[in-house]
Amino acid sequence: MNIVVLVKYVPDATADRRFEADNTVDRVDVDGLLSELDEYAVEQALQIKEKRAEEEIEVTALTVGPEKAADAVRKALQMGADKGVHVIDDAIAGSDAIATSLVLAKAIEKLGAEKPVDLVVGGLASTDAGLSVVPAMLAERLGLPQVTLASVVETQGNQVRIKRDTDVATEVVGGTMPLVLSVTDQSGEARYPSFKGIMAAKKKPLETWSLADLGVDASQVGLAASWSVVEETAARPPRTAGEIVKDEDGSGAKALADFLASKKFI
Amino acid sequence: MSEVLVLVDAQNGAVKKPTYELLTIAKRLGTPSAVFIGAAGEAAGVAEAVKKYGAEKVYVIDDAQIKGYLVAPKAEALAQLAQQVSGAGKDLAAILLPSSAENKEVAGRLAIKLESGLITDAVDVEGDGTTTQSVFAGNYTVKAKVTKGTPIITVKPNSAAPEESAGAGEVETIAVSISDAAKTAQIVATQPRAATGRPELTEAAIVVSGGRGTGGDFTAVEALADVLGAAVGASRAAVDSGWKPHSFQVGQTGKTVSPQLYVANGISGAIQHRAGMQTSKTIVAVNKDEEAPIFELVDFGVVGDLHTVLPALTEEITKRKG
Numbered sequence: 019m020n021i022v023v024l025v026k027y028v029p030d031a032t033a034d035r036r037f038e039a040d041n042t043v044d045r046v047d048v049d050g051l052l053s054e055l056d057e058y059a060v061e062q063a064l065q066i067k068e069k070r071a072e073e074e075i076e077v078t079a080l081t082v083g084p085e086k087a088a089d090a091v092r093k094a095l096q097m098g099a100d101k102g103v104h105v106i107d108d109a110i111a112g113s114d115a116i117a118t119s120l121v122l123a124k125a126i127e128k129l130g131a132e133k134p135v136d137l138v139v140g141g142l143a144s145t146d147a148g149l150s151v152v153p154a155m156l157a158e159r160l161g162l163p164q165v166t167l168a169s170v171v172e173t174q175g176n177q178v179r180i181k182r183d184t185d186v187a188t189e190v191v192g193g194t195m196p197l198v199l200s201v202t203d204q205s206g207e208a209r210y211p212s213f214k215g216i217m218a219a220k221k222k223p224l225e226t227w228s229l230a231d232l233g234v235d236a237s238q239v240g241l242a243a244s245w246s247v248v249e250e251t252a253a254r255p256p257r258t259a260g261e262i263v264k265d266e267d268g269s270g271a272k273a274l275a276d277f278l279a280s281k282k283f284i
Numbered sequence: 285m286s287e288v289l290v291l292v293d294a295q296n297g298a299v300k301k302p303t304y305e306l307l308t309i310a311k312r313l314g315t316p317s318a319v320f321i322g323a324a325g326e327a328a329g330v331a332e333a334v335k336k337y338g339a340e341k342v343y344v345i346d347d348a349q350i351k352g353y354l355v356a357p358k359a360e361a362l363a364q365l366a367q368q369v370s371g372a373g374k375d376l377a378a379i380l381l382p383s384s385a386e387n388k389e390v391a392g393r394l395a396i397k398l399e400s401g402l403i404t405d406a407v408d409v410e411g412d413g414t415t416t417q418s419v420f421a422g423n424y425t426v427k428a429k430v431t432k433g434t435p436i437i438t439v440k441p442n443s444a445a446p447e448e449s450a451g452a453g454e455v456e457t458i459a460v461s462i463s464d465a466a467k468t469a470q471i472v473a474t475q476p477r478a479a480t481g482r483p484e485l486t487e488a489a490i491v492v493s494g495g496r497g498t499g500g501d502f503t504a505v506e507a508l509a510d511v512l513g514a515a516v517g518a519s520r521a522a523v524d525s526g527w528k529p530h531s532f533q534v535g536q537t538g539k540t541v542s543p544q545l546y547v548a549n550g551i552s553g554a555i556q557h558r559a560g561m562q563t564s565k566t567i568v569a570v571n572k573d574e575e576a577p578i579f580e581l582v583d584f585g586v587v588g589d590l591h592t593v594l595p596a597l598t599e600e601i602t603k604r605k606g
């Protein structure tokens with residue numbers, strides 16, 4: 019079985035994230051890392067491999083992104099993925115989800131040409147300006163079933179079953195491989211790379227592909243090919259400092275009630 | 285004027301408030317048409333409801349072949365409707381969907397089918413199609429516009445005040461054919477969530493949330509919510525501890541809320557939690573640690589024990605209401 023995990027390199031959420039002059043996310047000067055939400059995808063892929071130890075399963079970590087995005091793949095290799103693919107091309111900078119999904123789809127097709135891909139696993143969302151749409155778009159492009167936003171994943175033979183929470187219900191959804199799966203942060207804590215894992219990762223293959231390798235024309239991707247345009251970005255004005263009171267013998271509740279009344283909430 | 289399709293959000297035939305918000309927004313862009321994908325028997329009631337908010341047309345798509353499968357059939361149905369509308373020589377100005385996890389996925393597939401630009405989680409849409417989004421945990425606002433095809437926009441709840449206006453509400457049943465390829469992810473079981481009797485988290489005007497500081501006892505949080513007519517929310521720490529189901533979670537990996545008033549109780553204010561509540565109009569917190577980061581956000585804060593402050597507050601509000 020052949021599993022492809024989608025891992026994205028994102029600016030660190032706890033650092034000062036910002037936009038560049040052309041209104042694209044600054045992915046170069048801000049510290050980045052493997053999107054935390056994609057660690058859950060790597061974890062589920064590895065768990066499937068471990069649970070089906072009698073089979074030969076290869077887990078490939080795939081990223082589309084700038085030079086430093088290789089770090090995201092490396093982290094996946096340290097966690098236990100078998101090999102990595104990094105699609106990098108200057109033309110890709112500024113791509114929206116639609117263009118990104120095109121590049122990912124072509125890369126998965128190229129991997130599939132070597133050995134059929136049974137399972138594509140993505141995360142809940144990119145922790146930067148993520149839309150939670152790339153896995154659905156990939157399913158559309160690849161013509162595969164989409165079994166997405168799983169909080170629980172089970173596989174048996176070529177069957178995949180997931181639990182998915184919607185706004186009004188919990189659903190059980192089933193599909194037959196090959197398919198596109200995505201998992202949420204409810205699917206189970208992701209492992210930390212072990213020392214052994216970190217050492218082993220250094221010897222694992224990490225291929226670098228360009229758009230030409232995928233047969234994608236530069237005009238199909240990047241900022242210029244985007245089907246939407248960001249016209250303006252603005253830092254939200256900091257909230258003006260509010261009033262903080264200490265509760266002493268019930269004074270806090272009264273003060274809070276006064277505040278709520280002044281704002282007409284009561 | 286060109287048509288604007290608005291996907292109706294309804295449960296058991298009852299239309300939900302975000303639908304009316306979207307119809308109100310649609311009027312800025314063109315002539316609103318509601319799209320109801322659901323049981324044929326519920327269509328008449330839905331049409332009655334949406335025409336009060338300006339729907340000139342109500343397209344009804346029977347969901348018999350749609351509801352048993354995830355996402356793909358809905359995207360196919362909407363694509364076919366969009367093609368029928370624009371094929372009839374009419375202009376399609378935009379397609380608006382209420383922002384939910386599923387609708388975003390539907391919108392994503394639809395964008396590829398129609399070769400149209402997509403904007404998700406808009407909190408405002410102007411008459412020229414310019415959208416406002418809130419990104420990076422609510423630290424930035426972004427204005428964007430679709431430049432290709434029919435703009436497909438998912439809009440968050442509470443993005444507009446619903447305005448009533450009479451529409452013709454002319455019902456038109458649309459036949460769609462769903463491909464076998466779209467019916468490959470099957471919903472094998474559905475467990476509806478138990479009704480809480482409180483407003484829906486993402487739609488509520490007031491949200492009262494509890495975190496690890498509740499110690500697992502949400503009684504005081506819920507009592508305050510009820511006296512304010514509010515929805516109840518929770519931090520991930522409270523959800524991970526099993527005190528509340530994941531559907532209550534506010535934050536990056538839970539719901540994003542933007543109510544008039546957000547009351548955070550025993551919540552420290554981690555960036556991932558802020559991401560889900562930072563755009564609330566008024567923020568209030570009760571926390572026993574005066575150094576808690578949540579106090580950087582608040583309009584009013586009380587340093588104190590929630591187990592004493594909240595019951596006293598609930599009592600005070602009840603008294604003032606008389």
Ligand SMILES: Cc1cc2nc3c(=O)[nH]c(=O)nc-3n(C[C@H](O)[C@H](O)[C@H](O)COP(=O)(O)OP(=O)(O)OC[C@H]3O[C@@H](n4cnc5c(N)ncnc54)[C@H](O)[C@@H]3O)c2cc1C
Binds near residue numbers: 498
């Ligand atoms: C990828 C990722 C995604 C995440 N997504 C989310 C998300 O969607 N939503 C979310 O909320 N978190 C999320 N988190 C977790 C987040 O980082 C925090 O760990 C979490 O928000 C902490 O919850 P808390 O504030 O309830 O708990 P704590 O941080 O432990 O804070 C508890 C607070 O309660 C106060 N307190 C204790 N006792 C009392 C009392 N008796 N009276 C008054 N105050 C009291 C304490 O002073 C403290 O400030 C995510 C984390 C990651 C890594």
Ligand SMILES: Nc1ncnc2c1ncn2[C@@H]1O[C@H](COP(=O)(O)O)[C@@H](O)[C@H]1O
Binds near residue numbers: 053056059080
């Ligand atoms: N550039 C990328 N490289 C690899 N995987 C990606 C990329 N962008 C998105 N993904 C995958 O798609 C998921 C959803 O992303 P998004 O739609 O951007 O929120 C992520 O969790 C990743 O698994």
